[in-house]
Amino acid sequence: MLKILKYSFFDLMRSRWSYVYFAFYLLLGIILLFLNNDLSKAVITLMNVIIVLVPLIGTIFGVMYYYNSKEFTELLLAQPLKRASIFIGQYLGVALSLSMSLIFGLGIPFIFYGLLQSTAIWDFSLLLTSGTFLTFIFTALAFNIALSQDNKIKGFGYAILLWLFFAIIYDGFFLMTLILFEDYPLDKLSLVGTMLNPIDLSRTLILLKLDISALLGYTGAIFKKFFGTNFGLIISSLMMTIWVVFPVIRIIIKSRKKDF
Amino acid sequence: MVSITNLHKTFNKNTVLSGVNLEIKGGGIFAILGPNGSGKTTLIKTILGMVIPNKGKITVLDKDIKHDSVYRHQIDYLPQIANFPNNLKVKELIKMIKDLRGDTKTDIELINRFKLEPFLDKKLGNLSGGTKQKVNIVLTFMFESPLIILDEPTTGLDPISLIQLKELIQTEKDKGKTILITSHIMSFVEEVSDEIVFLLDGQVYFKGTISKLKNKTNELDFERAIASILTENHA
Numbered sequence: 396m397l398k399i400l401k402y403s404f405f406d407l408m409r410s411r412w413s414y415v416y417f418a419f420y421l422l423l424g425i426i427l428l429f430l431n432n433d434l435s436k437a438v439i440t441l442m443n444v445i446i447v448l449v450p451l452i453g454t455i456f457g458v459m460y461y462y463n464s465k466e467f468t469e470l471l472l473a474q475p476l477k478r479a480s481i482f483i484g485q486y487l488g489v490a491l492s493l494s495m496s497l498i499f500g501l502g503i504p505f506i507f508y509g510l511l512q513s514t515a516i517w518d519f520s521l522l523l524t525s526g527t528f529l530t531f532i533f534t535a536l537a538f539n540i541a542l543s544q545d546n547k548i549k550g551f552g553y554a555i556l557l558w559l560f561f562a563i564i565y566d567g568f569f570l571m572t573l574i575l576f577e578d579y580p581l582d583k584l585s586l587v588g589t590m591l592n593p594i595d596l597s598r599t600l601i602l603l604k605l606d607i608s609a610l611l612g613y614t615g616a617i618f619k620k621f622f623g624t625n626f627g628l629i630i631s632s633l634m635m636t637i638w639v640v641f642p643v644i645r646i647i648i649k650s651r652k653k654d655f
Numbered sequence: 656m657v658s659i660t661n662l663h664k665t666f667n668k669n670t671v672l673s674g675v676n677l678e679i680k681g682g683g684i685f686a687i688l689g690p691n692g693s694g695k696t697t698l699i700k701t702i703l704g705m706v707i708p709n710k711g712k713i714t715v716l717d718k719d720i721k722h723d724s725v726y727r728h729q730i731d732y733l734p735q736i737a738n739f740p741n742n743l744k745v746k747e748l749i750k751m752i753k754d755l756r757g758d759t760k761t762d763i764e765l766i767n768r769f770k771l772e773p774f775l776d777k778k779l780g781n782l783s784g785g786t787k788q789k790v791n792i793v794l795t796f797m798f799e800s801p802l803i804i805l806d807e808p809t810t811g812l813d814p815i816s817l818i819q820l821k822e823l824i825q826t827e828k829d830k831g832k833t834i835l836i837t838s839h840i841m842s843f844v845e846e847v848s849d850e851i852v853f854l855l856d857g858q859v860y861f862k863g864t865i866s867k868l869k870n871k872t873n874e875l876d877f878e879r880a881i882a883s884i885l886t887e888n889h890a
Contacts, residue, residue, distance in 0.1 A: 410742055
């Protein structure tokens, strides 16, 4: 598996798109930090960009990589390698290279800004941690879609729909449920609702840490009341881990039964 | 070498293989023939474990291949369409496959044979179809496995490379290896193969030498013999 991971990773590290992605974050970091004198505002803006953009890039890159390397995967399948190690290796290669672009793209301007001496370093690391989690989650979901759908166009369609669902549609439904059933106690429902969407979950996680009650919103406030800041952080990190583990398990099961 | 018993495979209601029985003993060149969609590639891919059969048993070198990946050390496979990661250089790809399968020295000789030196430092994305196929051939033949499977090996090759390929197949045969080939170029098949396996409607319709097939169909020409099987069964 490590060999496949290594080759997928270097293959992607050399592709133009990794650099475009890296440059985008670099530029974003520089603009937000050096043309803006409020650090916490910069972190919030970054958060808003990350929780929408990271899942989108993760899904698109994931399906694109899978479909583009299909023939090559077939070559690998004819080699004495276990199927699971081929696909998990490729998945980790994609997820790691995307995470690297994110971490270095934002990390470099922050280091120049003098972040290492500032107290915002924990907020910032949390931001990068949730960004990395989101990359791993959505790349895994993308690989699931691509493994289940041989038709490239349909695969892309489903990937975009998945992103749209978690980033936008889900919140709409969630809000409508809250309005429709406002006469009932909704604490538990909204807690579960947040847990089931990794994007909402990371937003809540970051806002909890930043301790900006005005931005927490209804679910965030409940989250805080229910779990407290620290326990809330643990619970949501645990949920994020589950969100990575299940899709990865499904990649392994699905790849074992698939015909190529 | 390879033994297949009662092999069935269906893709979404489309039955491709329905009870294939095939016994290939060691040594020699076997051509797997059949009309488009007769299941040639599917048969090859089940031997490689890339397609998982619904029913049936396959053994390679007396070992059941179900849930196994180690047996593939004994097989060299040339896939039909060669498409490699575009950002890798030819050199790096060869190194990578060696890294995955074990070291070998034969690659240098093969690179010379197919005149690939000028391309070693080029990225795979910039190569022409024929050159990619040559790289594909180098990757396949650089290991000394007892079983070689070639799926449409002639695709995109120029006449010189084709001659080189035929020579290469012959030398491998002389080493006592077993070679399975699928091809639609009948002259190529007639020239290289010792025995043919003809697939029709998901089953083995004929297995034997070319002269036996000519006798069976009362045709003097191999291509016509094949055509006569098809017209008899689909008229």
